[in-house]
Amino acid sequence: MSDGVLVLAATPIGDPRDAAPRLAEELRTADVVAAEDTRRLRRLCGDLGVEPGGKVISFHEHNEAERTPDVVERLRRGDRVLVVTDAGMPSVSDPGYRLVSAAVEAGIRVTGVPGPSAVLMALAVSGLPVDRFCFEGFLPRKNGERASTLAALAREPRTMVFFEAPHRLDRALAAMAEAFGPDRPAAVCRELTKTYEEVRRGPVAELAAWAAEGVRGEITVVVAGATGPVTDVASELDGIRARVAAGERLKDVCAEVAAETGLSRKALYDAVLAARVAERP
Incomplete structure (x- = not known):
């Protein structure tokens, strides 16, 4: 296993005082800080009273695929790479997943700094x-x-x-x-x-x-989750599509099913169209 370490660090979702104490230490000691927005990183560093000790690079959804191989190579050479996003934990609806997958595949240690979570x-x-x-x-x-x-x-x-x-x-x-x-x-x-x-x-x-x-x-x-039996759009799709395949008009079938179940006619219609699009090669 490489001596490099990939560190995913949670950042405050609003109040900078919520930052974990370890975040400042990681920012100060990492060889590379990969930030979703370097301007926001500078603002966060100012709030925490810390200066990044290593190289700062941009790492966002539009360049993650392109930059991941280079970051993995740095990790192979033994660098400690810190990933921070604008708020919350990297890779959770934020950049980072591709890099984590590549690092794991390369046998590189992946760890994190826990913290705020929306x-x-x-x-x-x-x-x-x-x-x-x-x-x-x-x-x-x-x-x-x-x-x-x-x-x-x-x-x-x-x-x-x-x-x-x-x-x-x-x-x-x-x-x-x-x-x-x-x-x-x-x-x-x-x-x-x-x-x-x-x-x-x-x-x-x-x-x-x-x-x-x-x-x-x-x-x-x-x-809230569903409680008890639920008649939902998904459960009606197969029946609707079978009737349409047999020659009935989609709008008429959706109107009839909506009247019987109390479901939205529009929701039924849209779901059938979405299913058709998903099946196209």
């Missing part, structure tokens, strides 16, 4: 069950793909955590109301650990109406 904090303050949960990251941007993704999660019994951009929050919550039902409990956690921190709790349809007025800041959404 996922865990949102879970803790949501008021929803936390004994079992799953992290789903960002939902697809396209309506059909988002509907299909949520349809597949309608029967998920665990509490679900999502990240979402503020300008898409209302559409994401509305899609959840269609896929999960309007009364599914949820919480929108905004600007966690920052001055204007806010946690809005309620039925997902109610939260969608609130978000339609406009929301700013970093967003984490927590949604």
